[in-house]
Amino acid sequence: MIDKTLVQPPTVLSSSEDSTSDVIDLVPKIRASDVNVSYSGNQAIKNVNLDIKSKAVTALIGPSGCGKTTFLRCINRMNDLIEGCEVTGNITLDNEDVYGADVDVVVLRRRIGMVFQKPNPFPKSIYENVAYGPRIHGQAAKGDELDEIVERSLIRAGLWDEVKNRLEAPATGLSGGQQQRLCIARAIAVEPDVILMDEPCSALDPIATARIEELIDDLRTKYTIVIVTHSMQQAARVSQRTAFFHLGELVEENEAKVIFTNPSDERTRAYVTGSIG
Amino acid sequence: MNERHIVSAYDKDLQQLETLVSEMGGLVEAQLSAALDALVKLDPDAAAEVISRDKIVDDYESQIDLHTTEMLVLRQPMAQDLRVILVALKLASNLERMGDYAKNISKRTVTLSGTPTVTSATQSIKRMGDKVLEMIKEVLDAYARRDTELASAVILKDEDVDRMHTNLFREFLEMMTTDSQHISLGTHLIFIAKDVERVGDHATNVAEKIHYMLEGSMPVGERPKDDRSSGILVEPGEGE
Numbered sequence: 001m002i003d004k005t006l007v008q009p010p011t012v013l014s015s016s017e018d019s020t021s022d023v024i025d026l027v028p029k030i031r032a033s034d035v036n037v038s039y040s041g042n043q044a045i046k047n048v049n050l051d052i053k054s055k056a057v058t059a060l061i062g063p064s065g066c067g068k069t070t071f072l073r074c075i076n077r078m079n080d081l082i083e084g085c086e087v088t089g090n091i092t093l094d095n096e097d098v099y100g101a102d103v104d105v106v107v108l109r110r111r112i113g114m115v116f117q118k119p120n121p122f123p124k125s126i127y128e129n130v131a132y133g134p135r136i137h138g139q140a141a142k143g144d145e146l147d148e149i150v151e152r153s154l155i156r157a158g159l160w161d162e163v164k165n166r167l168e169a170p171a172t173g174l175s176g177g178q179q180q181r182l183c184i185a186r187a188i189a190v191e192p193d194v195i196l197m198d199e200p201c202s203a204l205d206p207i208a209t210a211r212i213e214e215l216i217d218d219l220r221t222k223y224t225i226v227i228v229t230h231s232m233q234q235a236a237r238v239s240q241r242t243a244f245f246h247l248g249e250l251v252e253e254n255e256a257k258v259i260f261t262n263p264s265d266e267r268t269r270a271y272v273t274g275s276i277g
Numbered sequence: 278m279n280e281r282h283i284v285s286a287y288d289k290d291l292q293q294l295e296t297l298v299s300e301m302g303g304l305v306e307a308q309l310s311a312a313l314d315a316l317v318k319l320d321p322d323a324a325a326e327v328i329s330r331d332k333i334v335d336d337y338e339s340q341i342d343l344h345t346t347e348m349l350v351l352r353q354p355m356a357q358d359l360r361v362i363l364v365a366l367k368l369a370s371n372l373e374r375m376g377d378y379a380k381n382i383s384k385r386t387v388t389l390s391g392t393p394t395v396t397s398a399t400q401s402i403k404r405m406g407d408k409v410l411e412m413i414k415e416v417l418d419a420y421a422r423r424d425t426e427l428a429s430a431v432i433l434k435d436e437d438v439d440r441m442h443t444n445l446f447r448e449f450l451e452m453m454t455t456d457s458q459h460i461s462l463g464t465h466l467i468f469i470a471k472d473v474e475r476v477g478d479h480a481t482n483v484a485e486k487i488h489y490m491l492e493g494s495m496p497v498g499e500r501p502k503d504d505r506s507s508g509i510l511v512e513p514g515e516g517e
Contacts, residue, residue, distance in 0.1 A: 233353055260356060260359075261356060261359060262360075262493030262494075268356075272356050273355050273358045274282050276280070276281065
């Protein structure tokens, strides 16, 4: 008798990303249409059209000055803070105009959190760093609730076990990798829909980087994540969708595995293989 | 292509890898050609040389395995570079098998030399072998010139080889049925013909991998096949 299991066709190998495939093609979480950005008249982004899928990691890659960070900062209107910056076109979050006249930017940035290149904890205790957001947004009525949010956020950020006995210690005493995970805990404490990450690992060593990447992979089941990274290997490891920017244009956006094995645009191919000429 | 990598040592690594694969391919082509000549002439010395040279083919495969592994780790290749490196690995293993078949043919040639043989039979195998050699030459050209069309043309040629093999199989069965003196000879010839046919299959694999390397996808459609030898029966008296 031949073992029945031996005569099955091979199971189609699914990489971890496929767990999102059922939601990945539904309505985009974020939709950018004809987005142009200029700084004091110098155009930084030209006619970018990009749909960002819900509950997936989208990586923005490209050489320095290609506009990827500028684009990221348009999504939660961080560019509003820069003098001379003009944004035209349309960006929607769940079909609502991010730049609409009645949008409260504070509320918008609660829904779209951000993690920066350099960990930037407040000069306060570990506890206060995480509690600050939910407290100012009125998300916790009592101290117990706040404790719960802090604990839950630190657990989700993979930091709880390392800090649970010193929550009152200053956050600045943590290592760089721990500080970055604290910043992620701080971002998720206010229950955002989207987390923007601007080169979150560039100041970290490989072990701390791996922890953040593991965390990103875990968080994507709950949040929509957009990450700017200079490391193509990181984009390949963490993202399901990858967008390549060049000279302010969005050249190509596709499944990460397509971008890194068989990109369709010559410029993308040259960039991912490190070629010139 | 004028394009080059920013890290120029990467280009040298890739060039070295392609050189290794091309050299290995040339060696395998020479091995099959020498094995077929030795068969036709029933020259045991020439056959013995083929057998001993197989070690060099194996060494090439080890070299390519090592080189590709190092490149995967050190260069972390992407896109076309990744495909070039992965395909080099696949090509090396296919070429190594092709080299083994040339060796197997030569082993049987050594056995057959000194025994009475049927010249027309070895000539028939040689004809099929020449067709396979043509496939190898073209597939190696397709690799060196990065020519998808040529690679696709090679895939189509395997059907001719299959057909020739089917005819040879019938011919040798009939030879054995007609004269039981020829059973030893005929059995060896059937195996030799099968070895040549298998080399053609591997050349087709190589062509498919080259297509993948250049286009990022396997060729579409079924591979044409026409080997019907598995369905042939020759009853006693039929071949007379």
